Amino acid sequence: MKNNIAEIRKSLGITQEKLASLTGVARQTILALEQNRYNPSLKLAHDITKSLKKSRIEEVFDLE
């Protein structure tokens, strides 16, 4: 599963630390997600989508 968390996050001017605290995960988890090394749970994917001010998970995550 690929994602464009990094692009959206940067466009919103949010740091990895800030996104991590918004979603309740470690900064390393955000880093792993941005590098496509970790597939999040549905809940985390939902929380990230919300934190990045997007309405649909598909806007952030691509199941390929």
Place this chain on the structure above:
Amino acid sequence: MIGKKEWFRRRRYGGWGIAPSKWQGWVYIAVVIGIFVLIQNLPLGDTKNNLIANAIFAVVVIADCLEIMFRLPMDEREKLHEAKAERNALWVMLTILIVGVFYETGMGLNTGIIEIDPVIIIAIIGATVVKAATHIYLEKKE
């Protein structure tokens, strides 16, 4: 209770438990060691009394450390990593225990008296029971 979770981090590379992540954590450890030394040197009449007092203090410290450990946050990725690391550690321990049983059996065959350490057998049975119980619990929960 006494220590704060912000002062510590979960051990990942040096075994199990917690390790200090801030200077307050190191102060906590220094104070605990200091109290142990103080209790050991208190004039309580008999050395046995000092040992009992230290044992009581040790229970308090262990309870506090466990409480800190359970309050340390862990996200889903960290939980997955921890679970895999624990599984691998268990496999190594199990392998060593089973090799130990075979070794003790082999040695027993040489001497004619087979004596297997009951602690090894209890550890293997205990792990088997806990594994089964965990599966039953998780099947019902999720």
